[in-house]
Amino acid sequence: MTIIKRNSLFCTLLVTSIILTACDNKNAPNDAADASVPAIEQSAHNKLETLPLPKRLAFMSGHVEAGLALYRAGKPEMGAKHLLHPVSETHATERVGLDALGFDASLFEAVSTALERGLPASEIETQLLAAEENLASVAAQAGGDTLEIIDYLMETVLDEYAIGVTDDLVTDAGEYQDAYGFTVVGIKRAKTIKPQPLALISSLEALLALWPEAPIPPENPATLSQIQTQVEAVRGELNKLAMPASDEINVYSARKEALIKPLFDRFTEQTGINVNLVTSKGDALLTRLEAEGAKSPADVLITVDVGRLHRAQQAGVLQAVEIPDINAVIADRYRDSAGYWYGLSLRSRVLIYSPERVKENELSSYEALADDNWQSRICIRSSGNIYNQSLIASFIAHSGIESTDAWLKRFVDNFARHPRGGDRDQIKAVAAGLCDVAVVNSYYLGAMLNSSNAQEAKAAEQVKLFWPNQAGRGTHMNISGVGITKAAPNKANAVALIKFLASEESQKWYAEANNEYPVVGGVDISATLTSWGKFKADTLAVEKLGELNAEAVKAMDRAGWK
Amino acid sequence: MEITQRAKLSLFSWRIYNARWLAVITVVAIILWLPLFIIIASLGQPFSDNFQHIANTVLPDYLSNSLILMLGVALGTFVLGTSAAWLTTMCSFPGRRLFEWALLLPMAMPAYIIAYTYTGMLDFAGPLQTFLRETFAWRYGDYWFPEIRSIGGAICMLSLVLYPYVYLIVRAAFLNQSHALLEVSRSLGNGPWRTLFFVAIPAARPAIVAGMTLALMETLADYGTVQYFGISTFTTGIFRTWFGLGDLNTAAQLSSMLLFFVAALIVIERHSRSHMRFHNTTLQKTHLPRIPLTGTNAFFAVLWCCVPLGFGFILPATQLLAWALETWQTALDWSFAKLVFNSFSLAAIASIVCLFLAVLVCFAQRIMHKSKWASLALRAATLGYAVPGTVIAVGVLIPFAAFDNGLDRWLVKNFSVSSGLLLSGTLIAAVFAYVVRFFSVSVQTLESGYAKIYPSIDHSARTLGMRPHKVLCKIHLPMLKTSLVAALLLVFVDVLKELPTTLILRPFNFNTLAVRAYELASDERLIDASSSALAIVLVGLLPVLLLSRAMNQQTKP
Incomplete structure (x- = not known):
């Protein structure tokens, strides 16, 4: 085991030292040279710069493995080319991030100098060990999904073999040997998985056997289609391993069944993972989670507001999970900085007005609704409502508690009636003339506009939507979101579900099914949402809303908002 | 000589039985009290700033609204329930046989559904007011229209769906009332009205109070209606504290106060009629000839019965049907059949368990009728009905999860086996919560039945050497038949409509009609909710019809 580890580290070490040498000494002999780099290599090279670090490391290792195999086979002159191969292709950008992981360049400079002088390996053993330890920590830090890396290596094997062997003859020995090296790296990586995936390893070994004389070009190499078939076999094993161990996930959802189940059905179709669902009120689910403790069957908690996610985090029932794919697409302010929860859809609280009785330019901000000219003209639901x-x-x-208190008193005085009913009722009240402006969540207007009930649709068409606070902080947004529970027995599935819920397909669905805005940018929104135009959203981090919820309730009580 | 000997022996054995039955009543009471104890234990925690804040700002509002609501519903259910019971048992008029059972129908209507339905019809933006405005070219403020979403509206809604509790229990009382009593009244020259007010109602007082107690406890526990109508009551306050302030402990403290409030009411009521007992001496019933109503009287009797039936059932059910017709294609599929099955079986299991325990406990109390402890334990075990289902659910959730986790740890430690959560998240937890919440319904119904069985019947049986379980099976149960069916039905329908407990405690992927109806209705999709709401009503009809048959059989020897 140690041998394997040391071996692979040694390879990486060599690559690194060679890269460094190349950078230090621009006139290093790269005779195989840039001019002869085939087109496919160029494209792989371009791709390399955008690849994540763990894959770049694997790519470099592949070249070095080929070189080492040739060296051991007694072809040092052939091997040297491969050991130098990455140098010609390397740019400084490829090593971006290595330093941050604790990479110590000086150790490798020493090794490369020794190698250049042609010292025997035994003499530089201590230097190798020191560098090896450093690299071990770098590799551990770099991490990466081993299965994904092997899959990437298989892709590269196919690319290079297609160049190396044409018309059943080895036409480019270098590429033929590189493909061999990538397969070797694939086997080594597969052996690091615990428990050992025996089926995957044996399929990889069967692939390696397709090089009859190891890296030395034979007269009758395996055909490309033989390689392709075996690569497919490897990929089949990879897929089996990528499938999570359990085929179910348990969801506690404050989002109503009708507004989430269709997505889960789609998720099950795609992944084969069954979704078990309990829906209830957010706080009730949170209490259930707390009571159930470490043995809770729940994997994720879905809520329809950030306040509940914040409470769940405070109660210690969630765990922080970094999902890099998601961090890249969801803006910081719509997710927890440590990864305790992620926003899934956006809910904007807007003004609805009657165009007959209110001119658009009379409206500006939430704050202005406390002005005297709105006396008895405003409809809004009860202060018990989370939004x-x-x-x-x-x-x-x-603006702080004092100014909020003062504003609330004047705002509540302007109510046209005691708060009652839901958001749709406020919209209907504006349409019917009971009040002139209502504060509601925009998706209710969307639902009414698209309602099969003619009366509702008619009422919705009689009113207009206004985005408040466009000149200032922007329109208030809340999120519906998700967090993985601390007890989650199916954590891998939970991550898969969250990725799915943040996928373009799901994000589109929120807009189409419930007129909510996606948290992921660049996703197509429904016609209804498009018709409301672009707007400026409040950039306040939504977690603040959770922290201040109780304060808000008390302020509303003081102001007499029923 | 020989006879005396045997009597002594059996009296001795009754004492042994006494001890056993006392144990039964104590164990049942303790188990049912567990969730309430969890809630009351919150009083041991320090009162937080939030409590102070509530007391300073909104508590007076909560209290006054809850009291007004209770007074209104008390009056409403009393007038509707007692009058309907009197008319259908004592008078004969066209359609009486129909009204006899039809008057029970509003019971199948969940309060929040009727509230949503009436709002849909009568609200300012609803079709009726819109029609009026368009016809007469009125605008807002030009005319007066009763505001449905007000405390008055809530009283009407709750009275309309809760009066059947009074009707059902009082009707059984009227039917079983010693006919001699009424005969004497009439032969002494009292007209039907005087007989009603001075003889029948006072004699039926235990039943009336039992029915009203149920209606009022249900009122206190109601959340859906008052929340939708924007009325701040004690219950909305509890939830506001929990959900809004995120303070479950203060919410539990408020719930405990609610419990004490209800306990006090019950004690006062019990005390006030502690010396009044009305018993039946016989199983035989010769029903008094009904007072025939004709002409105007008959018309008014029909009209009077039509009011609760029409407003409590026909009108809202028709509206639901109209909405359901718009959407039934999307709503009705196999999953809908599953909902019906789930709702039905859950209600059946819970009502049978409830009835079984209630029979045990009521009989035990009957045997122990001099034991203060037995009566106190029983009273305490029935308090759950006044507590909002969500709060009960929390009271069940916490001890069950603690038990499960404890068991799991113990098993892991001693046998290296993990049991996971054994009871939490299963239907057992849900059924237990239903029993805690609805035990009162079956006990009240059975007790008012028992009240009419003269204790000397028991004494005679004892003297004749009958053992307690024989007394129960051979004498009490046959005499209690109507009450038993009523108790079963009431709990069945209650569980069918029950929402918050189901919502929190249910297992994965377990939906009921009430859950479906609520989820859609609370998302303000009333029209989509109508199919499920209507199905609750329809499934509830079945036991209502069974009950009315049972009642008829009893009235016709």
């Missing part, structure tokens, strides 16, 4: 609580929490976050 009102979040809105007031955003006031406190932006």
Whole structure:
């Protein structure tokens, strides 16, 4: 085991030292040279710069493995080319991030100098060991999904073999040997997986056997289609391993069944993972999670507001999970900085007005609704509603408790009636003339506009939507979101589900099914959402809303908002 | 000589039985009290700033609204329930046989559904007011229209769906009322009205109170209606504290206060009629001839019965049907059949368990009728009905999960086997919660049945050497038949409509009609919710019809 580890580290070490040499000494002999680099190599090379670090390391290792195999086979002159191969292709950008992982260049400079002088390996053993230890920590830090890396190596094997062997003859020995090296790296990586994936390893070994004389070009090499078949076999094994161990995931969801189940059905279709669902109120689910403790069957908690996610995090029932793919697509302010929860859709709280009785230019911000000219003209639901609580929490976050208190008193005085009913009722009240402006979540207007009920649709067409605070902080946004529970028995599935819920397909669905805005940028939105135009959203980090929720409720109580 | 000997022996054995039955009542009471104890234990925690904040700002509002609501519903259910029971048992008029069972129908209507339905019809933006405005070219403020979403509206909604509790229990009381009593009243020259107010109602007081107690406890526990109508009651306050302030402990403290409030009411009521007992001496019933109503009287009787039936059932059910017709294609599929099955079986299991325990406990109390402890334990075990289902659910969740985790740790330690969560998240937890919550319904119904069986019947049986379980099976159960069926039905329908407990405690992928209806309705998709709501009503009809048959059989020897 140690031998294997040391071996592979040694390869990486060599590559690294060679790269460094090349950088230090621009006139190093690269006779095989840039001019002769085939087109495919060029493209792989271009791709390399954008590859994640773990894959770049694997790519370099492949070349070095080929060189080492030739060296051991007694062809040092052939091997040297391969050991130098990466140098010609390397740019400084490829090594970006190595330093951050604790890479110590000086150790490798020493090794490369020794190698240049042609010292025997035994004499530089101590230097090798020191460098090896350093690299071990770098490799551990770099991490990466081993299965993904092997899959990438297989892709590269196919590319290079297609160049190396044409018309059943070895036409480019270098590429033929590189493909061999990538396969060797693939086997070594596969052996690091615990427990050992025997089927995968044996399929990789069967692939390696297709090089009859190892890296030395034979007269009758395996055909490309033989390689292709075996690579497919390897990929089949990879897919089997990538399938999570269990085929189910347990979801506690405060999002109602009708507004999430269709997505889960789609997820099951794609992955074969069955979704078990309990829906309830967010706080009730949170209490259930807390009571169930470490043995809770729940994997994820889905809520319809950030306040509940914040509470769940405070209660210690969630775990922080870094999902790099998602961090790249969801803006910071819509997810927890440590990865305890992720936003899935956006819910904007907007103004609805009657165009007959209100001119658009009379409207500006939430704040202005406390002015005297709105006396008895405003409809809004009860302060028990979470979206009102979040809105007031955003006031406190932006302007402090005292000014919020003062504003609330004047705002509540302007209500046209005691708060009652839901958001749709407020919209209908504006349409019917009971009040002139209502504060509602935009998706309710969307649902009414698309309603099969003619009366609802008619009422919705009589009113207009206004985006408040465009000149200032932007329109208030809340999120529906998800967090992985601390007890999660199917964590891998939970990650897969979150990735799916943040995928373009799912993000589109929120807009189409419930007129919510996607958290992921660049996703097509529904016609209804498009018709409301672009707007500026509040950039406040939504976790603030969770922190200030209780403060907001108290402020509303003080102001007499029923 | 020989006879005396045997009597002594059996009296002795009754004492042994006494001890056993006391144990039964104590064990059942303790188990059912567990969730309530969890809630009350919160009083041992320090009162937080949030409590102070609530007391300073909103508590007076909560209290006054809850009291007004209770007074209103008390009056509403009393007037509707007692009058309907009197008319259908004592008078004869066209359609009486139909009304006899049809008047139970509103019971199948969940309060929040009727509230949503009436709002849909009568709200300012609803079709009726819109029609009026368009016809007469009125605008907002030009005319007066009763506001449905007000405390008055809530009283109407709750009275309309809760009066059947009073009707059902009082009707059984009227039917079983010693006919001699009423005969004497009439022969002394009292007209039907005087007989009603001065003889029948006072004599039926235990039943009336039992029915009203149920209706009022249900009112206190209601969340859906008052929340939708924007009325701040004690219950909305509990949830606001929990959900809004995120303070479960203070919410539990408020719930405990609610419990004490209800306990006090029950004690006062019990005390006030502690010396009044009305018993039946016989199984035989010769029903008094009904007072025939004709002409105007008959018309008004029909009209009067139509009010609760029409507003409590026909009108909202028709509206639901109209909405369901718009959407049934999308709503009705196999998963819908599963919902019906789940709802039905859950309600059946819970009501049978409830009934079984209630029979045990009521009989035990009957035997132990002099034991203060037995009566206190029983009273305490029935408090759950006034507590919102969500709060009960939390009270069940915490001890069950603690038990499961404890068991798991013990097994892992001693046998290296993990049991996971054994009871949490299973239907056992849900059924247990239903029993805690609805035990009161079956006990109240059975008790009012028992109240009419004269204790000397038991004494005679004892003297004749009958053992307790024989007394129960051979004498009490046959005499209690109507009450038994009523108790079963009431719990069945209650569980069918039950929502919050199911919502929190249910296993994965387990839906009921109430859950489906609520999820859609609370998302303000009333029209989509109509199919499920209507199905609750329809499934609830079945036991209602069974009950009315049982009642008829009893009235016709």
